[in-house]
Amino acid sequence: MSETVPSLCQAYNPYFPIGAAVSPRSLEVQRDLLVHHYNSLTAENCMKPESVQRVEGIFTFGDADTLADFAREHRMKLRGHTLVWHSQTPDWFFEAGEGNDGGVAEPEALLARMEAHIGAVVGRYRGAVYAWDVVNEAVSDSGPELLRTNSRWGAILGDDYLLHAFQFAHATDPAALLFYNDYNECETGKRDRIVAMLKGLLARGAPIHGFGMQGHWGLSSPPLDSIRASIEAYAALGLMVQVTELDISMYEWSHGPSDLTEPTAEMLDAQTKRYGEIFAIFREYRDVITGVTFWGASDDHTWLDNFPEKGRKNWPFVFDTEHRPKKSFRTILP
C-alpha cells in the first residue's frame, strides 16, 4: 500500500467508521487494503445461518472466529450479519422434527430454534460484534401487505417473529446495537412500508436501535433526493442509520449481458460523480449516520460479477481490481 495514499477511514474519523464486507479469502488477498482503509468489517457470508448452523445444534464458527480475530487484531469494528432472514437459512429450521418428514415446524419449535440460534451466535461474539443485523429483508417489495409473503419465518410465526428476534438478541447481548436491514430502502413505497413496520415494532417496545440501508445502488438510481428523504424518514423514527452494503453498479438493472473486461471512461466518470454526491450527503447527515460499509473492498471481488447477470464483470467500489484508488476514491475524501 503506497504511503502516499491517505487512509479512507482516517479521513472519515470525524464522521463515521468505513466498513467492508469480507470473506476468509479476502482477509488474505485484500489484507493490506483492508487494514489501511477500513476500520469496520462485516461477514459477507460466514455469519449467516447456513454458515454457522447448517445442521441443527452443530455450530461451525471457524470462519467467523477468523474474522473476529482479524478485527480484534487490527482494532476494527465488527458488524454481525445476519440472524433471521428468509434466505441462506437451512430448511431444517422450518421443518417438523424426526418422524414428521415433510411436515412444517410447529410455531413453538421454530421459535425455540430461533432463540437457540440467536443465543449461540450472539453469545459467542458478545463483546466482539458491536452491532447486529438482527432481521434482514422482512418487508414486502410491492405491498399491499407490509411483510414479504415468502418468508417461512412469517408463514409459521406470523408478524411477531421480528419482535421475538430483537428480544432474543437483546437478552443475549444487552450492549449490542440491534439493526433491521433492508434493500430498495429509498424507493417510496418500500420506504413507507419499512417505516410503518419499524413504527409498529417500536410501539411494541422492541429493542431496536438502528436501520440499515443496504445501499445496492446504481449510477443514476436512486435519485439523490430519495436518498436524502429516506435518511430523514428513518432517522425521524429516533433510530440511528447505517449504510450497510454500499456498491454502485456500472449497469442499469435492465442492461443485460456485457463482455466488457474493463470499465469505460464514461462509466468511471459517472461513478466518480455519483460517489462524490452520495458521500457529500452522508457527511451532511453525520449526526444520524453511524457507519458506512461497502459490500466488498475493491473491484476484484464483488457479488455483482454474478448478479443480476452471471459472469458480467462489474466495478462497484472506489478501489480497482489491483487495489489502487480510483478517481472515485479522491472524490469521496472529505
Ligand code: GLA
Ligand atoms: C443482500 C444480503 C447480503 C448479501 C447481498 C448480496 O443484500 O443482505 O447478505 O447476500 O444481498 O450479496
